[in-house]
Amino acid sequence: MAVADPSCRLVVVGASLAGLRAVEAARKAGFEGEIVLIGKEDHLPYDRPPLSKAFLGVADESGVLPEPTYFRTEETLRDELDVDVRLGVAATGLDTVGRTVHLGAETVRYDLLVIATGAHPRLIPGAEGLDGVYPLRTLDDSLAVRAKLEEGARTVVIGAGFIGSEVASTARKRGLDATIIEALPTPLVRATGRDMGAAIASLHEKNGTALRCGAGVASIEGNGKVERVVLDDGTVVEADLVVVGIGVVPSVDWLAGSGLMLDNGIVCDENLWTGVPGVYAAGDVASWVNPTLGQRQRMENWTAAAEQGAAAARNALDPENAKPYGTVPYFWSDWYDVRIQFVGSPEADEVLLVDGDPDEGKRWVALYRRGDRLIGALTVNGQTEIMKYRVMIMKGAGWAEALEFADKRRAAHAEKLAAAGVS
Amino acid sequence: MKCVVDFEKCTGLGICESLAPEFFEVNDDGDLLLLKEDITDAELQEVEEAVAGCPTEALSIER
Structure with a gap:
């Protein structure tokens, strides 16, 4: 050996x-x-x-x-x-x-x-050599982005994925203008499915970030440094910083x-x-x-x-x-003051909201079913919920069992809120 | 053996809870609760996995 x-x-x-x-x-x-x-x-x-x-x-x-x-x-x-x-x-x-x-x-x-x-990172051809256009993968990328944020850059993010969304969120937190341009009609579909992708993306508008979906980028322009992003429909978005977050x-x-x-x-x-x-x-x-x-x-x-x-x-x-490596995938993302967490796989036959309401609150829980098995879970500010579902997915829990558990958790959460005097 | 949490580093991501739920739970506020400290030999592996799985390197085992 x-x-x-x-x-x-x-x-x-x-x-x-x-x-x-x-x-x-x-x-x-x-x-x-x-x-x-x-x-x-x-x-x-x-x-x-x-x-x-x-x-x-x-x-x-x-x-x-x-x-x-x-x-x-x-x-x-x-x-x-x-x-x-x-x-x-x-x-x-x-x-x-x-x-x-x-x-x-x-x-x-x-x-x-x-x-x-x-x-x-995937890059956008034609923007090479323009100061102020960066992907975000490495420490050097992040230092470059931060330097522009420090200067108060009007920020345009291309790609409404998690990385880009986090950058937009940080720009807003600094009080800067932020616009996200997304080619697809709904963001985050691959990571979280269509319904939840739309629900999560709604956080941007609630926090003052402009989100333009179904918008292609025609060109990124400037003289030495970036000045604007031109969209397929001719719309011009002024920019001092463009972060390209269109996948890797x-x-x-x-x-x-x-x-x-x-x-x-x-x-x-x-x-x-x-x-x-x-x-x-x-x-x-x-x-x-x-x-x-x-x-x-x-x-x-x-x-x-x-x-x-x-x-x-x-x-x-x-x-x-040798031992097989098996896992229930997990990722998290922090936007504005919201923590998004996902476990399992979004490739599901059904996605069901089991607690909270994306339209109203800042907290919700959704479960993903494949066949009769629980295959994924998404929480938004549901830190106390998410890992309990990860354990269930690890153990191969059935859908009925997951729903029963979700019912209990919802009731317990409602009780806690009532006890704390929150309606 | 004891499980130790550096609460300065912890951000409540919760991987530890999924690997060793008898030791860790994240509460409604997103803060980590250490449910028990003492680790038996039988529990060592799961706590070691939780230590290795922590993205903020907030966990350790005091031997």
Whole structure:
């Protein structure tokens, strides 16, 4: 077994959350061989969710802007985890026969490989080189966006997904004008289904953000720096900052010709194994079979990245005892003063509102049915509800059971409100 | 062994509740409640999963 073999070398490509967790899990499992961690960005592994949330916020009373959250110091990585960290270096190729990763002219030999190269944002062609137009994926992106917000930028967000919505929300919190332009008639359909997508999107208008759905972008214009976004119907929206949040593409270009199967990411089995000896994948780049929901998926969320990184490393080190990685997917998003949480899958036969009312309040709970099974749950400011449904989905709970539970929870919540004197 | 929550870091995302519901619950206000502290050997794995699963690294185990 590789764990006990000090001559075995583990290479992890991708130095964000999944890559870091792979390294940590290998050491925790007792792996004594060499570990090389390769990261394209210059930064030590850092936490991405805050980049579109708290990190964009205003300075505190002493004038200090929010600091980035680095997961580990350089010393911890090098000395405690004994990792050879190579930052600012992009992997450019993979030779699965010779077992080497190419970093430009340099090659790095591996015995075991965990690929966690993540995903990169889709961009809008034609806006290259215009100051003030950014995607939001990296720390550098977020710093650039924040600098414009600090200047009081009129903000236009392209794409009403979660990242873009969080940026718009932050701009509004700073008292700035914010407009969201969405190509589809309803936002967030892929993530939460049509009805709930519309319900959540209504939060924008309630909070003073203009939301234009079914609107295509004709051009992003300016002289050196961005000045306006022109829509397909000729509408002009003035802008000092344009954030492009139209989704991401798995970062697999460097794997062309490697022999790995690529189809919306790296195709893996339920153990996160690519089918090529010693090669595993984790995080946003991995398309794997999720046994908990019984479907092939590629996740783009924190929890999956963290857990898959660790699971891929453990399975790489001990393939004979490999364990399938199963999960009930979870993501959250913070807009205005609302926390949106989703567990499970939005691909459902029915979506039922079981508590609250999107039209009236800032709190509601919706359940998702597939066949006779509970397959998903969405809460808006329902922090005390959401994880109870995650547990039910994990256990494969039936729809009837979920509805019965929802009834009890609704009654309990109503009672609590009554006791507190809220009607 | 004891479970420790750093409430400065916790934002009530609740993953811990789904992994170890006997220890953690997020309340109506979105704040985390630590339901019990002491961890038995049988419970260690689930609490370790909760620690690893916390997006704000707010949880730890005091041994």
